[in-house]
Amino acid sequence: MTRLARLEAWLLRRAAPLGHPRAPARAAVIVPLLCGLLSLAMGQDDGWDMRNYHLYNVYALLNGRLGVDLSPAGFQTYFNPMLDVPYYLVTHWFPAPxxxxxxxxxxxxxxxLVAAIARVLVGEGRLAMLLAVAGIMSAAFLSELGNSMGDxxxxxxxxxxxxxxxxxWERLAQRDASGLLLSAGAVMGLGLGLKLTNVSYAMGACVALLTVAATPWVRVRTAFVYGVGVLAGMAATAGYWMFHMWSRFGNPLFPQFNNLFHSPMASELGVLDEGHLPRNAKEALLWxxxxxxxxxxxxxxxIQQIIWPLLYSAVIAWALGAVLRRVRGGGHPGLAxxxxxxxxxxxxxxxxxxxxFSIYRYLAPLxxxxxxxxxxxxxxxxxxxxxRRLAGWLLLAASVAVLPFTTWGHAGWAEQAFSADTPAIEQPQHAVIFQASQDSPMGWLAQFMPREAAVVGLGSGFPESPAxxxxxxxxxxxxxxxxxxxxxxxxxxxxxGMQRKTAIARTLGLTDSEAGCRKLEWLTAHVRMKAQVERGAAGGCTLALQPQYRKDTASEDRAMEVEAARRLRYVGLAYDPASCANYHAAVGTQPYPYRMCKAGPLP
Structure with a gap:
């Protein structure tokens, strides 16, 4: 018996409990709970988009800021905030964990849900659960587990x-299936309204319904009724916001697709993030x-993954096989x-x-x-x-290939998910607070500013027009x-991070004695910690970053001050360096301090 066969037999024995009649029900509870625990282990969501617009947009919605502020989160300021409402409320009402x-x-x-879909298609409960496990062992899903990105x-x-x-499926072409199609379409539409990037899946489902076994007219009717349901669901989650954008700006998708709606408040652009698209037809074909x-x-x-080359190759092989079967008039059966x-x-x-789009995280459902x-x-x-053997081993390889998986950013847990000092400013009802940032978005900090003040983004990436x-x-x-x-x-x-590692070493008693310091030196020499041990003058030791990994924060601060001054000059203002003060802000335990300075007319 070969090693591969022995390993396969061992894996099948380990998976044997999944054949129990109650295994699907148990897994339906256990796996989501494990996902919740894994999310806890990863820490507080600290993604760029969350700090840019996920928090700000809900804050603006609940506090009527749309007519007060001006694009603190760039063009994302005007995205539908409904998707982010649950995360905003939970993090404000409950402890962050x-x-x-x-x-x-x-x-x-x-x-x-994937296991349920698999049971419809492959029948066997154990196989369906294994395919569902392979599904959630995907790079896009794991990268966003527990965070606020919405995919x-x-x-x-x-x-x-x-x-x-x-x-x-068997009922879809029947006359009494309209209610079923409308409800299924409405569910898809709810997702589309919450996140418009799901348009690809709504279109995919409508076209795929043309494959039902029926006359051409019935196929079109089936897809049409489903599409009506999609529009109804979309209206439920996005109708209010799109009407609001249309009433205020003349573009229901403001500021995107402004080449179609021509709102004077934005440039004549379509999709505003096209940097990920294939560069030519050859790239698109082999994407x-x-x-x-x-x-x-x-x-x-x-992110790392291999499932897409595998699936794409399988699709090509299937298509070639389908052509050959049609030419030869038989062969191995195709798809049901x-x-x-x-x-x-x-x-x-x-x-x-x-x-x-060609933005990877939008592929999460697929x-x-x-x-x-x-x-x-x-x-x-x-x-x-x-x-069975070929697909099983390749899917196992695809699942392992994503490890260790990358996320969009996490911080350590604190009781409050988000915290910041509120600066004392003069006459807030007449004040304008300009936000200028480069790599660290500041939209989330608007909720900590005095409510009477207006918050305006400068150089935030909004497609500015003369209006x-x-x-x-x-x-x-x-x-x-x-x-x-x-x-x-x-x-x-x-x-x-090095401060956290030092705190752990101190808790373990490794920083107070010569023996402990030697253990730390051995650890830093044999484990890639990017750390070195520094001895104290009064004895003991501590961990510090190796010189090549240290960051010159002072030079970055000076560069940011220069950039902020440049952006202020664009609106005819200059700031007074003597008026500047530093303030604390944090996402979980990760600090995001900021500086605020008073500005006035250019001299």
């Missing part, structure tokens, strides 16, 4: 809609191989009707994603289904026993002052 666990467990429900949350609605269609070789093309964090629906759904959603679709395709290419610039100058003139500029102070996250 509660939010981490709740959202991690909520995201873990993706396992339950995992809206993936639940996408998956629920797909499950509803697959479960009732899964291209971005898998260089994930920085579609992701801002170093439900499998065809899933394949068309995935293919259309993927093509729309490539054309509009990546959750990728192992299941890969399994189905491989089984059309080979006999069952060989396909926008004039509106900003009107705010300055109408309020009259005083005016302030706030900008972030540089922080060294590695130094903060």
């Amino acid at each position: 509660v939010a981490g666990f709740v959202f991690g467990a909520l995201h873990g429900l993706a396992f339950v 995992n949350l809206t993936a639940l609605l996408v998956l629920a809609s797909v499950y509803s269609l697959l479960r009732h 899964p191989f291209v971005f898998s070789g260089n994930m920085s093309r579609i992701a801002e964090v170093p 009707p439900r499998g065809v629906f899933l394949l068309v759904f995935a293919a259309v959603a993927y093509v729309v994603w490539v054309r509009l 990546e959750l289904l990728a192992p299941l679709l890969f399994w189905l395709l491989v089984h059309t290419l080979a006999c069952a026993d060989y396909a 926008y610039v004039q509106h900003r100058q009107d705010i300055i003139a109408q309020r009259g002052g005083p005016h302030y500029i706030m900008f972030p102070l540089a922080t060294d996250q590695r130094a903060t």
Whole structure:
């Protein structure tokens, strides 16, 4: 018996409990709880988008800031805030770790939905659960587990809609299926309204419904009724906001797609983030191989995965096999009707994603289904026993390949998820607080400013138009002052991490004795900690960053001051260095201090 066969037998024995009749129900509880615990272990959400607009947009909605502030979070200031309301409220009403666990467990429900979809398509309970485990062992899902970015949350609605269609597949072409189609479409539409990047999945489902076994007219009617449901669901979660944007700016998607709506308050641009798209037709055709070789093309964090080249290759092989079967008039059977629906759904959603976004995290719903679709395709290419082994080992490799997975940023837990000093400013009802930042967004800090003051972003990435610039100058003139500029102070996250490691070493008694210090020296020499041991004058020792990893925060602060001054000059103001004061702010235990200075007319 070969080593591979022995390993396979060992894995099958370990998976044997999944064959118990109650295993699916138990897993439906245990896996989401484990996801909640993993989210707790990772720490407080500290992502760039969260600090830029996820918190600010809800704060602005609940406090009527849209007519007071001006793009503190750049063009994302005007995104639909409904998706972020639950996270904002939970982090404000409960201790921060509660939010981490709740959202991690909520995201873990993706396992339950993928397993349900898999049972419809492959039947066996154990296999369905293993494919669902492979689904959540995906780079996009794990990178966002428990955080506020929204892709995992809206993936639940996408998956629920797909499950509803697959479960009732035989009924979809019947005359009495309109209610079912409308409800499934409405669930998809809820996700689309909350996050418009789900448009690829709504389009994918509508096109895939054209594969139902019926006359062409019935197929079109089925897709149309589902589409009506999508629009209804979208209206429920985005209708109010789109109407609000239309009434105020003349663009329901403001400021995006302004080349279609022509709002005077923004430039004539379409999708505002096109930096991740393929550069030419050849790249687009080979895109899964291209971005898998260089994930920085579609992701801002170093994600790693191999599932997309595997799935893309399987799709190509299936397509070639389908052509050969048609030419030869027989051969190995192809996909069942439900499998065809899933394949068309995935293919259309993927093509729309490539054309509009090519941002990796928007693939989260599709990546959750990728192992299941890969399994189905491989089984059309080979006999069952060989396909089972090949697909099983490749999916195991794909699951392991994402480890260790990368996230979008976490901090240590504190009782309060977000904290900051509120500066005392003069005449806040007449004040304008300008925010200027580069790498560290400051939108989240607006909620800690005096409520009477207006908060205005400078150089925030908003596609400015002449009317926008004039509106900003009107705010300055109408309020009259005083005016302030706030900008972030540089922080060294590695130094903060080293302080935590030193605290652990101190707790373990390794910093107070010669023996303990020698153990630390051995540890830093054999483990990649980016640390060195420094001896104290009075005895004992501490951990410090190695020189090559130390950050010159003073020079970064000077550069930020220069940039802030440049942006102020653009609006006819200058700040007084003598008036500057530093303030504390933090996400969890991660400090984000900022400086505020008084500004006045240029001399």
